Amino acid sequence: MKNMIALLFVLAPMTSYAITWKVVGSCSETPLYQGTATVDLKKSVGDNTIQIFDANNVNYMGVAEGISSVNDSPVGLDAVEVVSDTLMRAYGWCYSVNGEIPLAMPHKVKFNSQNDELIWFHAYSTNDKNQWVDMCVPGLNIKPEMFCKK
Secondary structure (H helix, E strand, C coil), rough: CHHHHHHHHHHCCCCCCEEEEECCCCCCCCEEEEEEEECCCCCCCCHHHHHHHHHHHCCCEECCEEEEECCCCCCCHHHHEEECCEEEEEEEEEECCCEEECCHHHHHCCCCCCCCEEEEEEEEEEECCCCEECCEEHHHHHHCCCCCCC
């Protein structure tokens, strides 16, 4: 009987208690980095991101308040695409938790459970005639030439 119980524990599906995470650039749907991690639910998404990135040797610049570069992606004026005299796109890194893009910075958001999904993605915000018309649009939608040289 003991052997039967032991066998059931071995054969039973193991439940994982770790978030899944990935980092996606503008040029390919294949993640630059990905994995699973056990997070501290008392800490912010930003604090957990830094811990995850450090533990997984992700090449990044940033703090809990936000990630400014991954794999040496351009920042500042080098991350601005002038489309026309009145239209530009500013690129940077955005995040989603369980498919939702929070309106708050990552140091103000917490995970709900160890089953959450975190995605950091390269994105843009569009300025048309001095008005910001969108934000955190995945770069994959347009695969910008300035980052995705063929």
